[in-house]
Amino acid sequence: MDLETALHVATELAGAIWVTLALAAVTLPLGLILAGLATWARRSRYRALRGVASAYVLAFRSIPLLVQIFVLYYGLSQFAWLRASPVWIVLKDPFACAVIAMSVCAGAYTAEVMRGGLAAVPQGAIEAARALGLSGFKTFLLVTMPIAIRRALPAYSNEIVVTLKSTSLACTITVMELTGVAKDLMSQTFAVIEVFCMVALIYLIINMVLIFLLQQVERWLTPAYQRKPMFAGLRRAAAKRLSSEAVSQKG
């Protein structure tokens, strides 16, 4: 790959990073909201509501995301009345369709993460809060939720990586994000390996930054007495080296 192609590839990819990041940035909060609603509905006292929420989670976790995107983007265009309605302004836009489909899918997966987090809250903590006279809502807000969020965060960071990877599917409906641009560059420049390595590196870096941020949130939510110092491994290694040096100096 000569310098000119390399520059061309780099500028094209730099533009596409923002599309990928924008897709992820819109999808993740929407997915979180949907997941919250689904989790609330699945714990509701009404059986019908529970049924609907469970069906949503089961169906959208089972159907491949590509099928969901295609149903939304290509499938709905079948109905003339829909094309005439104002909703079509949103549904004819590929970016909006990708975001909607991915959010609904991410919501279903995240609902499972939330369920796992809530299941990990010790019953004793809830009972203790109730015994102290906290109302049901306050118990949830002050006791259940903080513990559940902390327990669910590692699984949620997995989910974030999955969502980031799933943004690549948007290129199948003409949203030119990283993977779509990579495909075009691969077929134009024939520098297949080089383009792949650059795009893979970009994805890995975004992943690492997101995981690091999530770890910081987890650390911040952990009570001070349970917190591990940052870079615990490095410090331990440094301490070990220091002490061994001290020993060798003594000897």
Place this chain on the structure above:
Amino acid sequence: MGSSGSIIDLFAWGGDGWTRPLLTGLGVTMACACIGYVLGVVLGLAVAFAKLGHNRWLGAAATLYTTLLRGVPPLLVIFLLFFGTNGALMWVARGFGYTGYIEVDAFTVGVMAVAFVSAAYSSEVFRGAHAAIPVGQFEAYTALGLRPFAGLWTVIIPQMFRLALPGLGNVWIMAIKETTLLSVISLAELMRVVGVAGRTTGQPFVFYGVAALVYLVLVAISSRAFHALETRMRWA
């Protein structure tokens, strides 16, 4: 076939009906998923042992492989294989003195893509399973006088498969879902057939809906089957 044909006409067997093409597409999907998955699990076992072994370079290569394939969208891997395999093969062939043109068909690329991605995920599953086997088992086969290879083969790996079963079930479901992406490299699997059917009949919603149902059923059957296998294996 008119675009306003009734559902019965659309899904008639033979003639202009779409049932037969859809079933053919489903067959391609299943073939691709099955072959890719089996290859992927075998490769995944090898990668897992590369990570567990004592060779540092092999371990580093295996870790790089899993980090890369798990951190990058499967679609990108598919594009890499689609655009890159022909060139790579011709480069190797040129080394042997063959200068002709080599072309790999979309099915092979699809199987490779499913295999490579499943290998990355299943290697992590196997590593977890290996870690869950009690040390006593390793000591036991050594005490029985088995060499490491024989011990692994007869004592450790069978137990690993049992412990890895839930994870392997997830990898299988992932493999089924990944085959949908192969429609972008024009492999005539279910998604591709459904897309063509939707365009020619003007009823994309119906056909994509059918695809959604088919995948839902496939995943439901798979998870049932793996659960059944787990309960059977528990007492094995």
